Amino acid sequence: MERLASTLRRIGSLDGEAMQAARARQNQLTKPRGALGVLEEISIKIAGITGDPRPAPGRKAVIVMAADHGVVIEGVSLYPSEVTAQMVLNFLAGGAAINVLSRHAGAAVRVVDVGVAVPVEGEGLVSRRIRPGTANMAAGPAMSREEAVAALEVGIEVAEEEIARDVALLAAGDMGIGNTTAASAISACITGLDALEVTGKGTGIDERGLERKVSVIRQALEVNRPDPSDALDVLCKVGGLEIAGMAGVMLAAAAARRPVLVDGFISAAGALAAAALHPHAPDFMLASHLSVERGHAVILDRLGLCPIIQANMRLGEGTGAAMAFFMVDASLKILAEMATFDEAGVSGPEEASPH
Amino acid sequence: MERLASTLRRIGSLDGEAMQAARARQNQLTKPRGALGVLEEISIKIAGITGDPRPAPGRKAVIVMAADHGVVIEGVSLYPSEVTAQMVLNFLAGGAAINVLSRHAGAAVRVVDVGVAVPVEGEGLVSRRIRPGTANMAAGPAMSREEAVAALEVGIEVAEEEIARDVALLAAGDMGIGNTTAASAISACITGLDALEVTGKGTGIDERGLERKVSVIRQALEVNRPDPSDALDVLCKVGGLEIAGMAGVMLAAAAARRPVLVDGFISAAGALAAAALHPHAPDFMLASHLSVERGHAVILDRLGLCPIIQANMRLGEGTGAAMAFFMVDASLKILAEMATFDEAGVSGPEEASPH
Numbered sequence: 001m002e003r004l005a006s007t008l009r010r011i012g013s014l015d016g017e018a019m020q021a022a023r024a025r026q027n028q029l030t031k032p033r034g035a036l037g038v039l040e041e042i043s044i045k046i047a048g049i050t051g052d053p054r055p056a057p058g059r060k061a062v063i064v065m066a067a068d069h070g071v072v073i074e075g076v077s078l079y080p081s082e083v084t085a086q087m088v089l090n091f092l093a094g095g096a097a098i099n100v101l102s103r104h105a106g107a108a109v110r111v112v113d114v115g116v117a118v119p120v121e122g123e124g125l126v127s128r129r130i131r132p133g134t135a136n137m138a139a140g141p142a143m144s145r146e147e148a149v150a151a152l153e154v155g156i157e158v159a160e161e162e163i164a165r166d167v168a169l170l171a172a173g174d175m176g177i178g179n180t181t182a183a184s185a186i187s188a189c190i191t192g193l194d195a196l197e198v199t200g201k202g203t204g205i206d207e208r209g210l211e212r213k214v215s216v217i218r219q220a221l222e223v224n225r226p227d228p229s230d231a232l233d234v235l236c237k238v239g240g241l242e243i244a245g246m247a248g249v250m251l252a253a254a255a256a257r258r259p260v261l262v263d264g265f266i267s268a269a270g271a272l273a274a275a276a277l278h279p280h281a282p283d284f285m286l287a288s289h290l291s292v293e294r295g296h297a298v299i300l301d302r303l304g305l306c307p308i309i310q311a312n313m314r315l316g317e318g319t320g321a322a323m324a325f326f327m328v329d330a331s332l333k334i335l336a337e338m339a340t341f342d343e344a345g346v347s348g349p350e351e352a353s354p355h
Numbered sequence: 356m357e358r359l360a361s362t363l364r365r366i367g368s369l370d371g372e373a374m375q376a377a378r379a380r381q382n383q384l385t386k387p388r389g390a391l392g393v394l395e396e397i398s399i400k401i402a403g404i405t406g407d408p409r410p411a412p413g414r415k416a417v418i419v420m421a422a423d424h425g426v427v428i429e430g431v432s433l434y435p436s437e438v439t440a441q442m443v444l445n446f447l448a449g450g451a452a453i454n455v456l457s458r459h460a461g462a463a464v465r466v467v468d469v470g471v472a473v474p475v476e477g478e479g480l481v482s483r484r485i486r487p488g489t490a491n492m493a494a495g496p497a498m499s500r501e502e503a504v505a506a507l508e509v510g511i512e513v514a515e516e517e518i519a520r521d522v523a524l525l526a527a528g529d530m531g532i533g534n535t536t537a538a539s540a541i542s543a544c545i546t547g548l549d550a551l552e553v554t555g556k557g558t559g560i561d562e563r564g565l566e567r568k569v570s571v572i573r574q575a576l577e578v579n580r581p582d583p584s585d586a587l588d589v590l591c592k593v594g595g596l597e598i599a600g601m602a603g604v605m606l607a608a609a610a611a612r613r614p615v616l617v618d619g620f621i622s623a624a625g626a627l628a629a630a631a632l633h634p635h636a637p638d639f640m641l642a643s644h645l646s647v648e649r650g651h652a653v654i655l656d657r658l659g660l661c662p663i664i665q666a667n668m669r670l671g672e673g674t675g676a677a678m679a680f681f682m683v684d685a686s687l688k689i690l691a692e693m694a695t696f697d698e699a700g701v702s703g704p705e706e707a708s709p710h
Contacts, residue, residue: 032669036452036668037647039666086700086702095385095698100689101689307665311663314392333458334455339448346442349433
């Protein structure tokens with residue numbers, strides 16, 4: 001609990017002066033004002049996050065939190081729980097989508113077992129298993145409050161290790177069969193929306209499967225009655241160990257003034273929990289993409305985050321964030337490397353204004 | 356004319372067998388089917404374009420076509436025509452957004468003067484000036500039919516040179532003060548929509564400027580009465596030299612079975628003209644992003660292309676395409692490098708289907 005509390009205490013706010021300086025420079029670069037859209041905004045936000053008016057691209061890492069979900073017993077997913085452990089091994093072997101995309105982006109992948117049901121080990125795995133998956137939230141709390149805090153603190157700890165290795169840009173990804181169900185339950189609870197509004201087809205269930213999933217989520221909320229104003233209560237009753245872990249990664253990034261990429265819907269649920277734990281947490285987040293899971297747009301809107309990529313992705317693992325790494329570095333290079341109107345001898349728009 | 360005709364004759368259609376093989380492999384990779392969305396679709400389309408069921412990433416180049424527009428005299432842009440030449444020099448010096456982003460993406464930038472008003476020269480410039488900018492289309496044809504063909508053939512020629520250098524992925528970018536006006540006129544004419552539906556604020560004019568721009572476009576269409584079914588007639592009467600050049604790049608790519616990225620609205624107007632010249636041309640195109648220019652979405656919809664990035668960009672130059680280079684390579688690496696369910700020992704969805 002102390003690690004979480006001290007992390008929350010260290011979270012500040014954006015550096016307005018650095019942002020103003022970055023914006024002023026963006027406006028002097030040889031392009032119409034605002035013409036690079038989101039790319040300009042990212043660089044300005046990162047100036048505010050880091051306090052550096054011209055931040056340089058640096059090392060990148062995606063932290064993939066893996067855990068299982070007892071609620072899978074209710075038939076909410078197409079895949080069996082064993083796939084979580086199998087995919088963890090796939091991550092360690094370098095054969096999963098997140099490996100391919102992170103190699104392409106020049107980012108490290110850190111895989112963390114925060115609660116995989118089946119015992120799993122392998123070179124490179126960060127083993128921090130708090131319990132072998134959550135309990136079935138449709139029948140009672142997914143975990144205890146202490147376990148939720150422990151999962152958050154695993155995320156904080158791993159993120160702090162990456163930051164100590166001079167990682168400048170973090171991302172939080174997930175693996176966990178059944179975790180769209182937990183993400184939807186968290187979203188419904190914190191936003192106050194009906195489960196239907198924030199529940200999608202996950203790995204690919206059909207319409208009947210979706211109905212069942214929505215009713216399982218409603219039941220979980222009914223049985224547990226999590227307090228929407230208490231993020232720890234929400235996380236322990238209807239959350240997931242990896243979702244809490246991702247929230248921890250985001251809080252640690254905020255505390256260390258490092259930008260952190262939110263990946264897909266599960267990662268966004270972690271972001272929502274992080275924002276409920278500290279209102280300034282979203283100031284340090286960037287939304288990488290908009291997935292097809294309907295709850296994702298709801299959360300990003302709630303957090304005031306604008307996704308960079310819209311590519312119908314719905315895989316998780318951090319794959320959307322891996323794609324966005326390139327965009328973030330691009331935005332920083334634009335700010336740092338482009339010529340100004342003066343430097344390039346290009347006429348600005350004022351000279352052409354009709355009078 | 357012969358170069359254009361022979362290019363059009365060489366354009367074939369997508370290789371269905373290669374696409375089927377690529378799709379079959381995508382479905383065996385360790386992820387739910389379709390979970391990588393557009394990334395999967397890109398790799399499958401490129402398999403069809405190249406005829407290779409597992410195409411490897413290769414060299415990349417963006418061809419930036421620069422030219423001026425006589426219609427600027429009508430006050431349709433915030434910037435004076437001289438900026439076109441100034442920006443060409445900025446491209447050659449490496450200080451523009453397209454330089455920064457192409458370096459980041461590992462792509463070459465080829466700058467072509469196909470009709471800049473002010474004489475411009477510099478190391479690396481491909482000088483193929485057909486005329487010093489178009490004539491004012493609000494008063495008469497922008498250029499002659501022969502000049503439009505010559506501009507198309509410049510695009511074809513430069514693209515063929517890049518292809519001869521083993522460039523595997525092309526992009527067509529633009530520079531030309533006033534060219535959103537020409538792009539809107541082309542779009543209105545070919546789609547049959549009113550100018551208002553396909554006209555935006557370009558480099559940043561205000562509401563009154565937009566009204567003026569729309570009325571100038573209506574006047575140009577009224578004065579010239581281009582034949583919507585004759586792409587060359589449209590290009591010469593209300594087009595631009597760089598737009599015709601970009602259409603040429605896209606046709607050459609199609610003829611050589613190389614994927615070509617459409618950039619923003621101007622590039623899309625070139626794509627629309629290319630599609631009017633050969634109905635299979637869009638089969639070889641990929642849409643990089645969706646700009647804020649309202650005509651852009653209209654054209655992509657018409658061409659059946661789905662943009663990868665939605666980042667409120669509206670700069671042109673090929674900057675959206677430069678961002679998309681990374682995505683395209685990512686899609687090819689996913690197809691080539693990811694482990695299959697069998698290879699990774701991961702259970703597929705069938706085993707979990709409820710019976």
